[in-house]
Amino acid sequence: MKDGHDQDPPLVRLDAAELHFPVGGVVAQLQGRATVVKAVDGVTFELRRGESVGLLGESGCGKTSTGRMLVRLDKATGGRVEFDGEDVSGLTGDALKRFRSRVQLIFQNPFEALNPRFTIRDVLAEPLENARIPRAEHEERILRAMALVKLGDAGQFMDRYPHQLSGGQLQRIVMARALILEPEFVVADEPVSMLDVSVRAGVLNVFRDVRAQQGITAIYISHDLALVRYVCERTIVMYLGRIVEDGPTEDIVANPLHPYTQALVAAVPVPHPDQSHAPLPIGRGAPDPRNPPSGCTFRDRCPRAFDRCAVEAPGPTYVQNRIVHCHLHEPKT
């Protein structure tokens, strides 16, 4: 990771960021049952300008919550979230407006992301209006955004309503809307999970190419490493609100270090017959963010857990160009 870019200040920086949600109402509080869900619990990473990073992990591990914090749809309840050197929690008024035009979130479900009563033209004009872009520039900007996402024959789509488009076309419109203000940073939350596999490839290609061309910094959220690998050079793996591994995607694919990442990699099905059917190296059951185990939160499903895992949460260990949070990888003392 030591190259010239390291000198540049990061565009995005999370420092022990937390997003805790209180759960349970008044009754639960009286009975002493009220708790917090630690959706994000002490996450630290930096993104260099132009980097594209996958956020990987199973359902409920805090990927979307991290994304929402990064674009300030939610305010961090602890730690710090910085964008271009500024603490985003403190942004107000015009500074917040400016921030909102520099970062964009692409939602999981294209079928819900668009107002069904808006034509595609309205959908794309809305962010321009909000950013007070002069009307005269709208048409040209809209056409440019549609060309970017390879909806070349724009005239054909402009006056249609969302339900008149296919899922793949809709997801491209959602992307065009996110890109129309030329953001510097995009968080894409499982943008293809609702799409048919045969159209995924097209949408992924668009995302990858546009991102690279425009030098956009991106977070790509998914539970499928096969997809993340296709769009991101670096991957951050999360489990129960915490980072467990962070490093170059290809290294993680070839040689996952954390026991959870090992299970995730083993679980990805491949589209040809010669593959392993060995049982996954992970315990059954779903992680419960309201009641995580002490010490390492993965220990109740970890096939390699030992005494220390129950008492001490593993901190970051640097292994070559990777960061791993697991006692097995700590230097022997």
Added chain:
Amino acid sequence: MTQPLLTLKDLSIAYRVGDQDTIAVEGASFDVQPGSIVGLVGESGCGKTTLARSLTRVLAGNARIAGGEAIFDGRDIMALSERAMNGLRWREIAFIPQSAMNSLDPVYTVGTQLAEVLIRRGGLGRSAARTRAEELFEWVGIETNRLGDYPHQFSGGMRQRVAIALALALDPKLIIADEPVTALDVIVQRQILDQLRELKERLGISVILVTHDISVVAYVCDRVVVMYAGRVVETGPMAATLTAPAHPYTMGLRNAFPDLASAAGELTPIEGAPPDLASPPPGCRFAPRCPFAEARCRTDVPGLDIYDGDHLAACHRIAEAETLRARAVASETWEAPA
């Protein structure tokens, strides 16, 4: 070869919209052997759900069997009276609907819902039903003390397992599962697929697994049926069909899938979209998207022909499949014609 458990012969299903018929499934033919998992793959809208639902005769109100038969254990499902069909459901053929995990009744505990099937449909007594429910939960890997929980207390993956337990309740010979893992995480997905395979091996159950993911097919299926725009375009043993597909559509699907086991390559989409089934093109329905289409493809419907043994494909150029496969690997082949 043993006697198939299910044989589809030229099955067609139509939906009536206004005064027009849409043929959603046209002339589908394939076999399901006892104790095997058959993957039914294809893009959204190609007729997978319609075909799957027809096999338990739970079609929409505007649907009708437009022709053909489905012989299950010697009886034609399509010709059975509603009463006789009712006798087959759950006991012989069980259905796990698309998004089954959202189809459980939120006001009853999962134990109550299981007991309902076991007692009302299976004629079991209360205590026998209780024992059976516990056994089913053990099979699908859920703690038996969770029988008293409501659906919302389970994660999506666990609800999907409950749906599998329900399908298994009365020991069916055939389970039809419509996209059982599509919405799930890779780890949960893998655990559920392992479960289906184990049930097949342990109980000799057959499964028709509807999916649009050929990786899922590669992981659990013994055979594949590939559908395109309402027709079966290729069918054969899983390994042969995925490694040496004989139909250009299957070749295209293969390119569109990310593959973690090999070097990170290009993903090549199949440009365009399937045709509107209300007015499909004449000839081969894949012709508008097929890089190998010739004049005859646009006029003559290709029939399912033998490619190799029990590996069949419906393509005029089936004899050239090997050459086409070699060309299909290159992404330029699939670029949209300018």
